[in-house]
Amino acid sequence: MLQTRDLTKVYNETVMAVNALNLTVNDGEIYVVLGANGAGKSTTISMLLNFIEPTSGTALIGDIEIPKFPLEAKRHLAYVSENVELYRNFTARQNLAFFAKLGGRKKVSNADLDATLGRVGLPEAAFTRRVKTFSKGMRQRLGIAIAMMKNAQAVLLDEPTSGLDPKGGADFLNLLRDLREEGKAIFMSTHDIFRAKEIADKIGILVAGNLERELTREDIAQENLEALYLRYVAGYEPAEEDSE
Amino acid sequence: MIWHIVKKEIYHNLTTLRFALMILLLPLLMIANALIYGLAGGGWMAENNTHHQLAARSFNELKASAAQSLAELALVGPGRISKRPSPLIFCADGADEVIPKFVMMKSDIHSSRSGGNDAEPYAWRFPWTLEYPLPSESGNSMQRIKLDWVFIGILMSFFTILFTFDAIAGERARGTLSLIMSNQISRGQVLLAKYLGAFITLMVPLAIGILMNLLVILLSGSIPLAGGEWLRILGMVGLLALLVSSFIFLGLFFSSRVSNAITGLVWLLLTWVCLAFAFPSLLGTFVGNLNPIPSVDEVSLRKEAQLAQIEEEFREPHSTRLKKAPSAEDPETTRRWATYFLARIETQTQLADAQIDWQFRQVQLARDLTQFSPIACFQYAMEGLANTGVVSYMNFVKHARRYRQTFTDFIKTEDRTDSASLHIYPVKEGLSQKPVDVAAVPQFQEALSHESVLLPVGLLILFNALFFIIAQISFLKSEVK
Ligand SMILES: Nc1ncnc2c1ncn2[C@@H]1O[C@H](COP(=O)(O)OP(=O)(O)O)[C@@H](O)[C@H]1O
Numbered sequence: 001m002l003q004t005r006d007l008t009k010v011y012n013e014t015v016m017a018v019n020a021l022n023l024t025v026n027d028g029e030i031y032v033v034l035g036a037n038g039a040g041k042s043t044t045i046s047m048l049l050n051f052i053e054p055t056s057g058t059a060l061i062g063d064i065e066i067p068k069f070p071l072e073a074k075r076h077l078a079y080v081s082e083n084v085e086l087y088r089n090f091t092a093r094q095n096l097a098f099f100a101k102l103g104g105r106k107k108v109s110n111a112d113l114d115a116t117l118g119r120v121g122l123p124e125a126a127f128t129r130r131v132k133t134f135s136k137g138m139r140q141r142l143g144i145a146i147a148m149m150k151n152a153q154a155v156l157l158d159e160p161t162s163g164l165d166p167k168g169g170a171d172f173l174n175l176l177r178d179l180r181e182e183g184k185a186i187f188m189s190t191h192d193i194f195r196a197k198e199i200a201d202k203i204g205i206l207v208a209g210n211l212e213r214e215l216t217r218e219d220i221a222q223e224n225l226e227a228l229y230l231r232y233v234a235g236y237e238p239a240e241e242d243s244e
Numbered sequence: 245m246i247w248h249i250v251k252k253e254i255y256h257n258l259t260t261l262r263f264a265l266m267i268l269l270l271p272l273l274m275i276a277n278a279l280i281y282g283l284a285g286g287g288w289m290a291e292n293n294t295h296h297q298l299a300a301r302s303f304n305e306l307k308a309s310a311a312q313s314l315a316e317l318a319l320v321g322p323g324r325i326s327k328r329p330s331p332l333i334f335c336a337d338g339a340d341e342v343i344p345k346f347v348m349m350k351s352d353i354h355s356s357r358s359g360g361n362d363a364e365p366y367a368w369r370f371p372w373t374l375e376y377p378l379p380s381e382s383g384n385s386m387q388r389i390k391l392d393w394v395f396i397g398i399l400m401s402f403f404t405i406l407f408t409f410d411a412i413a414g415e416r417a418r419g420t421l422s423l424i425m426s427n428q429i430s431r432g433q434v435l436l437a438k439y440l441g442a443f444i445t446l447m448v449p450l451a452i453g454i455l456m457n458l459l460v461i462l463l464s465g466s467i468p469l470a471g472g473e474w475l476r477i478l479g480m481v482g483l484l485a486l487l488v489s490s491f492i493f494l495g496l497f498f499s500s501r502v503s504n505a506i507t508g509l510v511w512l513l514l515t516w517v518c519l520a521f522a523f524p525s526l527l528g529t530f531v532g533n534l535n536p537i538p539s540v541d542e543v544s545l546r547k548e549a550q551l552a553q554i555e556e557e558f559r560e561p562h563s564t565r566l567k568k569a570p571s572a573e574d575p576e577t578t579r580r581w582a583t584y585f586l587a588r589i590e591t592q593t594q595l596a597d598a599q600i601d602w603q604f605r606q607v608q609l610a611r612d613l614t615q616f617s618p619i620a621c622f623q624y625a626m627e628g629l630a631n632t633g634v635v636s637y638m639n640f641v642k643h644a645r646r647y648r649q650t651f652t653d654f655i656k657t658e659d660r661t662d663s664a665s666l667h668i669y670p671v672k673e674g675l676s677q678k679p680v681d682v683a684a685v686p687q688f689q690e691a692l693s694h695e696s697v698l699l700p701v702g703l704l705i706l707f708n709a710l711f712f713i714i715a716q717i718s719f720l721k722s723e724v725k
């Protein structure tokens with residue numbers, strides 16, 4: 001279980017990036033935080049991974065306070081960044097092996113590596129190809145393979161689907177479903193309403209650092225998410241909604 | 245955990261173009277170094293042979309004087325004292341060819357008078373003094389690039405920059421820094437791993453180059469190296485490691501500060517140029533202008549004037565003091581001549597010592613100021629270990645001065661054993677006329693002093709500590725993404 005308690009980040013004492021965020025991601029649940037550029041999504045994930053210290057408040061993985069015991073906490077956290085260029089001169093296997101060892105795997109056999117690479121849908125021919133020849137979609141798959149290999153309790157993904165084509169995006173969501181099956185707590189940020197709607201168990205709408213609204217699966221099914229989102233995010237209310 | 249990153253780092257470096265360049269260039273330069281210093285123009289051997297020939301000639305002259313008499317030896321002096329050419333000049337050249345390699349302790353000024361003006365005719369030789377030759381003023385030889393280990397070390401510091409400018413900025417741009425940091429690893433460990441990775445990547449080709457260099461020198465037999473020299477070479481490898489290490493920290497510092505690796509590279513190159521060239525030469529010029537050395541002409545003019553004054557005092561026609569010639573039967577006159585000679589010796593010695601001390605102070609000042617650069621520290625420490633360069637000449641001069649005293653003391657002590665002597669130094673007629681056993685005459689000995697190494701090595705270590713701290717602080721505060 002991943003949890004934030006009044007998690008707050010103020011940059012340079014002036015920019016309120018995240019304001020007293022309270023949310024819970026249960027195991028086996030996909031929590032999608034929806035927000036425009038600059039809403040504070042990356043800042044939130046950075047605090048969850050202790051890349052930056054919160055100004056106030058805290059976050060927990062299980063019962064470990066992340067800002068207090070970052071090293072211990074990071075054992076239980078896997079990360080997929082929005083920018084997964086990885087090591088261009090290394091093959092997919094080498095990249096995966098390196099991060100697997102960093103993730104605490106003692107022995108990683110090629111069979112293990114190939115199994116994971118296959119699971120995320122990389123063609124076998126690509127296993128031993130240098131990553132610089134990969135498309136964005138392939139690198140994104142490799143990125144999630146790295147997160148899977150770590151086998152951590154929570155997976156944090158920062159706008160992982162941006163720049164993926166429809167097929168790639170769909171495959172990616174399936175991988176997330178697999179992870180949910182395994183009981184991971186999945187926390188993903190995006191500004192892509194449609195994919196959020198498709199996959200999320202919970203959606204949080206983040207506007208200028210404030211969690212304006214939290215929707216459960218039922219809410220998502222009932223409400224007009226697009227309209228809601230636009231209303232919150234852009235401060236824009238579609239004209240059609242008034243006439244209905 | 246760290247080792248995974250170190251291994252990755254090394255493997256990553258191995259696949260780069262800059263590594264290929266380095267692994268090609270370093271052994272090439274190292275072999276060129278061995279060939280140039282070992283064989284070109286006869287190499288070190290030729291220089292060493294010349295040294296031995298000159299030393300032998302000087303010794304034969306000393307033997308001849310000693311065989312004549314103690315008095316003769318006392319006036320002629322020990323002769324030409326040469327500095328042994330360092331076999332480690334291939335490691336640190338120290339612009340050795342413009343630095344003098346000897347001092348003179350030999351009298352070859354004769355004088356005589358034919359009499360008249362009531363003065364007795366007399367021919368004499370002025371007693372020896374310690375004289376320093378002028379630096380060979382071949383200006384362009386200063387400019388020529390010396391392909392010694394020092395140069396290769398400076399090149400290494402450049403390569404170090406090439407290997408570190410993107411060490412952190414590059415990972416940040418690729419998004420791998422955040423991916424690494426999402427694991428159970430602290431920033432300090434990441435920095436350490438980066439450091440070790442770069443250090444190993446840089447030192448291995450260097451070590452290969454050094455091995456090839458020493459192998460060529462050993463196999464060609466061009467420069468015989470004794471045990472002590474091997475130890476000093478080991479010390480120099482340590483110095484190279486310290487230099488490389490300090491630049492890795494510097495590189496990591498800049499790399500962690502910038503978001504764009506190219507910005508880091510620009511900063512690093514600027515810093516490097518400052519540390520390697522601009523700063524030392526600017527300071528050198530500054531010191532030179534601040535405290536100009538009196539020119540050779542100035543000094544010789546002053547010397548002439550002072551000597552003329554002495555001449556006037558003692559030998560002018562109306563002076564009665566030296567009318568008579570010294571002789572063993574006339575201690576009083578002999579003593580007067582001794583006063584005259586001693587006055588000359590003192591003036592000459594004072595002026596010569598003051599001139600060279602002044603030059604040495606300039607050099608020392610310039611060095612002390614430029615030691616703010618790790619590259620300069622490295623160079624000075626290398627020269628100190630190799631016993632080349634200005635500081636080693638200073639050390640040689642220090643020993644030569646000590647020998648001047650030892651030799652004079654020997655003459656006086658030896659003279660006291662001869663009861664027939666008047667014991668009036670330094671007049672020929674006032675000293676023992678017996679021959680001296682040449683084996684008893686003290687020989688010049690130059691003890692190597694590595695004292696001059698301590699400060700630059702200490703500073704180099706300090707630079708490492710300082711750069712480590714700023715790199716550490718900067719990286720701890722830097723952004724992961
Ligand atoms: N390092 C930083 N220094 C100052 N302000 C920052 C920094 N990083 C992000 N911000 C600001 O914080 C706010 C949230 O940014 P971010 O978390 O990156 O948003 P998102 O990921 O949702 O696009 C933005 O207004 C951004 O300008």
Ligand SMILES: [Mg+2]
Binds near residue numbers: 041042043159
């Ligand atoms: Mg973002």
